[in-house]
Amino acid sequence: MYIAVKGGEAAIEASRALLAAARRGDPAVRELEVAQIREQLGLLVDRVMAEASLYDPELAALALKQARGDAVEAVFLLRAYRTTLPLLATTEPIDTARMQVRRRVSAIFKDLPGGQLLGPTYDYTQRLLDFSLLDTGPAPRATDATDDSHDTTVPHALEALIAEGLVEASAPSDGDPAPPDITRNPPVFPLPRSARLQMLARADEGWVLGMAYATQRGYAHTHPFGGDIRYGAVAVELVPDELGFPIVVGEIEVTECQMVNQFAGSASVPPQFTCGYGLVYGHGERKAMAMSLVDRALRADEFGEDVTAPVQQQEFVLPQGDSIEASGFVQHLKLPHYVTFESELQLIRKLREEFDQ
Amino acid sequence: MTSTPDSSRQAWLAVLALAPRDALAQRAVARVAEHRFEWLREPETGLAMVRGRIANRGDRFNLGEATLTRCIARVTIDGHTTAGVGHVLGRDDERARWIAQLDALLQQPTLRDALQREVIGPLKAARDEVIAAERARHAASRVSFYTLKPEVSA
Numbered sequence: 001m002y003i004a005v006k007g008g009e010a011a012i013e014a015s016r017a018l019l020a021a022a023r024r025g026d027p028a029v030r031e032l033e034v035a036q037i038r039e040q041l042g043l044l045v046d047r048v049m050a051e052a053s054l055y056d057p058e059l060a061a062l063a064l065k066q067a068r069g070d071a072v073e074a075v076f077l078l079r080a081y082r083t084t085l086p087l088l089a090t091t092e093p094i095d096t097a098r099m100q101v102r103r104r105v106s107a108i109f110k111d112l113p114g115g116q117l118l119g120p121t122y123d124y125t126q127r128l129l130d131f132s133l134l135d136t137g138p139a140p141r142a143t144d145a146t147d148d149s150h151d152t153t154v155p156h157a158l159e160a161l162i163a164e165g166l167v168e169a170s171a172p173s174d175g176d177p178a179p180p181d182i183t184r185n186p187p188v189f190p191l192p193r194s195a196r197l198q199m200l201a202r203a204d205e206g207w208v209l210g211m212a213y214a215t216q217r218g219y220a221h222t223h224p225f226g227g228d229i230r231y232g233a234v235a236v237e238l239v240p241d242e243l244g245f246p247i248v249v250g251e252i253e254v255t256e257c258q259m260v261n262q263f264a265g266s267a268s269v270p271p272q273f274t275c276g277y278g279l280v281y282g283h284g285e286r287k288a289m290a291m292s293l294v295d296r297a298l299r300a301d302e303f304g305e306d307v308t309a310p311v312q313q314q315e316f317v318l319p320q321g322d323s324i325e326a327s328g329f330v331q332h333l334k335l336p337h338y339v340t341f342e343s344e345l346q347l348i349r350k351l352r353e354e355f356d357q
Numbered sequence: 358m359t360s361t362p363d364s365s366r367q368a369w370l371a372v373l374a375l376a377p378r379d380a381l382a383q384r385a386v387a388r389v390a391e392h393r394f395e396w397l398r399e400p401e402t403g404l405a406m407v408r409g410r411i412a413n414r415g416d417r418f419n420l421g422e423a424t425l426t427r428c429i430a431r432v433t434i435d436g437h438t439t440a441g442v443g444h445v446l447g448r449d450d451e452r453a454r455w456i457a458q459l460d461a462l463l464q465q466p467t468l469r470d471a472l473q474r475e476v477i478g479p480l481k482a483a484r485d486e487v488i489a490a491e492r493a494r495h496a497a498s499r500v501s502f503y504t505l506k507p508e509v510s511a
Contacts, residue, residue: 053421055407056447088403088425089444093410093417100488102495110502118498145496156413170415179418181406193411194418201420235371238405240442242429245363248371249405250446252423258412277412279420 023068037061046253046282047071051323052078053183053202055252055281072204072323079324092237092246096256096279098153099232103283106157107226108260114154119231120283157228158258158275167227167260167273189315196298196318197291201280203321205287211297211311211321212290219309220297224276227260231283255284259292264303274303369463369477373456374445376480384476385455392432394458397440400428400450424448430457432465439464 024031038045038061048060052075060078067073103119106112118124161167179194180187187195200208215222233253237246257278265271276296278288300312310316320326373381405425408417427444441461443453459476462468 050421054404055421055423058447059424082404082422085424086401086403087422088401088405088427090406091408091423093408094420096409096413100491102491103498116500117495118500119495142494143497144490144493145499170410170412172410172414173416176417179408179416181419183419192416194416197409197411197418198420235375236405236407236423236446238444240427240444242440242442245367247367247442247444248374249425249444250374250423252407252446254409254420256413275412279409281421 023066032065034058034061034065037064043283044069044071046280046284047205047287048074048078050281050284050287051075051202051204052082054078054082072327076324076327089238089240091249092239094234094236094252094254096230096234096254097155099230099234099254099256100251101154101230101232103232104154104228104230105226106228109157112157121285154230156258158260161273165270165272168264168275170275187318190301191314191318193295193299196314197277197279197295199318199321200278200291200294203291203318204323204326205284205290207321207323208290208294209286211317212293214309214311215293215297220300220312221305221308222276222293222296223262224259224293224296225261226257226289227275228258229256229285229289231255231285253282255280255282255288257285257288257292259289259296261296266304274299366460366464369473370442370444370456370460372477372481372484373459375484378449378452380480380483381452381455384480385459388462388472388476389455389458392434392458392462394430394432394461396428397431398427398429400426400443400453402426402448402450405446426450426453428453428457430454430461432458432461434465434467437465437467 038057041061041064044064045057045060048063048071049055049057051071052060052063054060056078059081060074063074063077063081064071066077101114101117101119103121104114104117106116110116158167162169179198180192182191182195182198187199191199214220216224231253233251235248235251237248239246255278257276259276259278261274261276263271264274274296276292276294276299278291278295280287280291294311294317297309297311298314298317300307305312307313376384403425404422407420407423409420410417423446425444425446426448427442428450429440429442431438431440433439439461441457441459441464443455443457443460445453445456459472463472463477
């Protein structure tokens with residue numbers, strides 16, 4: 001039997017008004033513009049785009065404004081928006097070797113083609129609060145290099161070792177199969193690596209980071225080196241139905257990490273380094289690196305490694321990494337469960353009566 | 358309307374798609390206003406699934422989507438009909454329209470050279486300049502290793 005409950009309507013309306021006021025904060029303080037969020041909270045915008053699986057900096061900034069800076073809520077808003085749009089096209093695979101690199105470092109070679117380009121990074125800052133930022137000031141200027149001769153193509157650091165056979169080579173499987181899309185077909189485990197990477201690319205950064213850290217602390221066996229870590233802009237190409245040949249439709253920023261791990265080999269294959277791969281929207285080095293560690297750990301079956309830790313188990317790592325599903329299920333517990341709880345209450349009263357007799 | 362790959366068309370479409378909105382507007386608005394276009398497809402915004410390859414070399418995988426706006430414009434000049442495509446990341450209808458219109462005009466033999474000279478050339482030059490400046494700024498953060506040589510005893 002359903003019991004009609006009324007009376008929440010006015011309260012909900014008042015709650016929305018309170019939320020709107022809380023979002024705005026003190027009206028004496030100037031309202032935040034979406035463009036300011038996009039330009040000045042760029043790493044947060046990038047994270048929201050990555051976890052929402054939707055590249056649109058303006059909408060990610062809008063979502064953050066609406067969500068009062070709550071990243072998971074902003075991801076939710078963007079994912080919901082995404083479902084309202086038709087899928088018009090699938091792009092050609094982006095080519096990160098042709099990236100307009102803004103940062104590229106390798107931890108395994110000091111000198112390498114393209115060099116060590118530090119770019120904008122917190123790595124060499126002292127992590128001391130800069131109190132001058134309490135006030136607004138003139139825009140800082142970057143230093144210009146007087147001479148720059150580097151090519152537009154920056155080859156990956158591992159190329160030479162791959163050519164020597166010391167690092168595993170990646171090549172498309174037979175027929176270059178179209179990858180599964182876990183947002184359109186529910187994932188069925190075990191998933192191929194292509195589907196795992198899609199899930200990891202949109203997984204919650206904190207979750208992936210924790211999983212990656214676990215592999216370093218000894219829950220699964222990894223000894224990785226940062227082979228090639230790069231961030232920059234890549235052109236996006238697709239083949240319109242009307243044309244039959246690829247055209248550039250714009251560019252996006254991505255961060256890529258190729259991690260080098262210890263050897264695998266067998267009676268027939270000589271030992272070689274293996275790799276983990278990370279690729280995310282925007283500038284997200286922590287996420288891309290963590291993703292590459294987890295990607296490698298999830299290849300345990302492929303290399304016949306003992307599965308000893310949760311991070312090697314797809315069904316543990318991947319579904320739980322989705323912040324929207326996780327958040328929804330955890331947070332649904334605050335919604336009314338009056339009837340369910342009433343039945344449990346009756347049950348425990350009955351059990352207590354029986355116990356007392 | 359299937360065409361064979363046309364490297365000059367691919368090149369101008371890339372220039373148009375990568376041009377900043379203001380620069381494109383400045384070059385496009387007056388040019389396209391001189392002609393009457395038919396919209397074979399009005400601008401529509403949807404998603405493009407962006408793909409990568411494992412380690413940039415292996416199997417393809419879906420990285421995520423990006424907003425994309427597309428349209429098709431047709432124009433007839435002196436009995437010669439051409440159709441232009443406007444595909445651009447984002448949700449900007451006007452940008453997609455300008456690209457489609459310019460693509461249609463650029464396929465007109467009587468207009469191509471002038472448009473290449475006055476629209477595509479300057480837009481490409483402006484982008485090259487922006488990229489060169491950006492590269493120079495970032496290049497200043499390239500590490501130059503040097504080695505201290507031990508003193509050679511006499």
